[in-house]
Structures are given as C-alpha cells and as structure tokens.
Amino acid sequence: MELRQLRYFVAVAEEGGFGRAAERIGIVQSAVSQQIRRLERELGAVLFDRSTRRVRLSAAGERLLPEARLVLAAAERVREVAAGISEGAVGVLRLGTIHGDRLYRALTALAETRPGLQVRLQRLPVVERLAAVREGRLDAALVRAVVEAPGLRLVPLRTDPLYAAVPARHPLAERPRLGLGDLAELPLRLAARERNPPFHDLVTDALRDAGVTAVPGPAFTSLRETLAEIAVGTPSWTVFYDVSGLPPAPGVVIRPLAGPAVVTSLAVREGEPSAGLRELVTVVKRCFPDEGAL
Known part of the structure; x- marks a missing residue:
C-alpha cells in the first residue's frame, strides 16, 4: 500500500x-x-x-x-x-552541560523562541563529555578552557576573566588587580590535573608563559572550602572563574587576574551544526555577551 x-x-x-x-x-x-x-x-x-x-x-x-x-x-x-x-523549531537536543546558572537562563530564553525544541541535559566530566559528542551520544557539549578537541569543532560562545583569591590580611589584597608575577611567592592551591585537565593546563601554561614557577600549596578541594582555608590558614592563593556570581568569602579578597581568560565553547562534530544548535549559540551570545579578558 x-x-x-x-x-x-x-x-x-x-x-x-x-x-x-x-x-x-x-x-x-x-x-x-x-x-x-x-x-x-x-x-x-x-x-x-x-x-x-x-x-x-x-x-x-x-x-x-x-x-x-x-x-x-x-x-x-x-x-x-x-x-x-x-x-531548528522542534526536536530533541542532547547537550552535555557545565555548572553555572547562565546556562539555565539561556535555556529558558531558548524555550521562549523555540518551544518545540526539547533540550536534554547530561552532566559528565569534560573528557567523557567530549567523547560522548564524538560517539554521537550527545549532539553537543559545553566546555570551558578547552583549546583543542581532535575530531570535533569548537564554537566559542563567550570569554570570562579569571579571579585570584588572596588572604584579606596579605599586602596583595590592597591591589585592585593582580598579575601572575605578583603571586609568584604565594603557594598556589590548584586542583589536580585529572579533575579538570583543560583548566589545569590553562593555569599552568599561563604561569609558564609569564616566567613564574608556582609554589605548590595545599590541595584545592571545593571553592568554598578552599576560600575558607585561605582566610584562616598559612597565606596562599587560588584561581577560579565566575560560575554563578562571586561567592561571599570573609577574610578573603577576590581580585581580577590579569592575563589569562577562560573561553566557554560548544563542542560539536565536524560539519554544519544543526539548526537547533545554531539557535542555541545565537541565544547564548545574545543573552550573555563576552565579559572579556581583564
């Protein structure tokens, strides 16, 4: 028939x-x-x-x-x-996600312009996120600080500054902005590379390019715990990017870090992205323009 x-x-x-x-x-x-x-x-x-x-x-x-x-x-x-x-008006978009309320505000805006487009979020470590896109288990993935992803194309969405946190009692706290050279003598609290390879490499490459040999400090745990330890412990510092607003941190001063910045990108397979992905990129860029590197 x-x-x-x-x-x-x-x-x-x-x-x-x-x-x-x-x-x-x-x-x-x-x-x-x-x-x-x-x-x-x-x-x-x-x-x-x-x-x-x-x-x-x-x-x-x-x-x-x-x-x-x-x-x-x-x-x-x-x-x-x-x-x-x-x-790109209807369908299902399988998206590997990252922490941060900006994403959810962007998805709310996307739902208003494309109510028939369903976005299914999956949270995975960055390495697994990229592998899922390569294998077709995800249509795309949001990633931070990734500069190359073999077999994939990175579509830059926005650039955000990095911040340094130092003890409020330290002389560096009086400066409005800090450079990597200013922090050379303070022990650095940086998470092990296996926890977030792209961000770890971003920081260590920036230190090397600035000619700074970082003094290893105590292990970075979570941001809040690390800030609390910086406030009361032996002077040290850490570096991070803003996910959902700078956290309150009594006893700690947070200053913009000159030099490196973190780029948020959309990782997609080679070829022309789907209409749904193109609309997502448009919405994210419209809602959240670059803050830029400081």
Whole structure:
C-alpha cells in the first residue's frame, strides 16, 4: 500500500469521480483508475460502486475512508515535524552541560523562541563529555578552557576573566588587580590535573608563559572550602572563574587576574551544526555577551 494510492482513493471519494479526481491531482484519469484497482486488490475489498454514472463509495469504502484520511494526516504531520527539525523549531537536543546558572537562563530564553525544541541535559566530566559528542551520544557539549578537541569543532560562545583569591590580611589584597608575577611567592592551591585537565593546563601554561614557577600549596578541594582555608590558614592563593556570581568569602579578597581568560565553547562534530544548535549559540551570545579578558 502506498500513500499515493490512499491520496487517490480520498480524492475520488471527495470528487465523486475518477476524472474530477485526476484533474484535482494533476494526472491522467487512467493512472488514478489503475492505482485504485491495485489498492482494491491489495486490500481485498471493492472501494467504489461503479454501476452508476456517479462513482459512489461501497460499504467497505465508507468504512475505510476515515482511516485513509487519518493515515494521510499522520504522514503530513511527519513532514511538518521533519521540516521543523530541519529549521531548528522542534526536536530533541542532547547537550552535555557545565555548572553555572547562565546556562539555565539561556535555556529558558531558548524555550521562549523555540518551544518545540526539547533540550536534554547530561552532566559528565569534560573528557567523557567530549567523547560522548564524538560517539554521537550527545549532539553537543559545553566546555570551558578547552583549546583543542581532535575530531570535533569548537564554537566559542563567550570569554570570562579569571579571579585570584588572596588572604584579606596579605599586602596583595590592597591591589585592585593582580598579575601572575605578583603571586609568584604565594603557594598556589590548584586542583589536580585529572579533575579538570583543560583548566589545569590553562593555569599552568599561563604561569609558564609569564616566567613564574608556582609554589605548590595545599590541595584545592571545593571553592568554598578552599576560600575558607585561605582566610584562616598559612597565606596562599587560588584561581577560579565566575560560575554563578562571586561567592561571599570573609577574610578573603577576590581580585581580577590579569592575563589569562577562560573561553566557554560548544563542542560539536565536524560539519554544519544543526539548526537547533545554531539557535542555541545565537541565544547564548545574545543573552550573555563576552565579559572579556581583564
């Protein structure tokens, strides 16, 4: 059974004749008659009473006509949905996510412009996130500080400054802005590379480029715990980027860090991104323009 046969069947039923149905469809009458007979043979039922001058539906035809219309309507709906997916208006976008309330505000804005586009978020470590995009388990992934991803394309979304946190009692706390050279003698609290390879490499590469040999400090745990230890412990410092606003930190001063900045990118497979991904990029850039490197 073919969709065109059902379309011919409905057209003949509505027009009351093969000739008028052929004119409506834009083909010759013999083609309509031939396809209707094929449909009748396949279904094992006579669809039209041809004994009168006006073609009329048989009992079987009357029963099958609503079903044929439902099938054709469903097929049209499939075409509409496919067109919407192509245009980025509908569909499912599987997105590897990162921490931060900016993302959720962007997704709220995306829902307003593309209500038919569903975004399914999955939180994974950055290495696994990128692997999931390569393997097709994710359509894209948001990443920070990643400068290269073999087999993938990185679409920059925004650039954010880094911040240094030092004890409020330390002389460096009086400066409005800090450079890596200013911090050379303070022990650095930096998370182990395996926890976040891109960010670890960003910091260590920036230190090397600045000619600074960092003094290793106590291990970085969480940001809040680390800031609390900086406030009361032996003088040390840490570096971080703003995720959802600078945290309150009694006994600690947070200053913009000159030099390096962290870039948030969308990692996608090579080739043209889908319309849904392009719309996501547009919304993120519109809602959250670059803060820029300080």
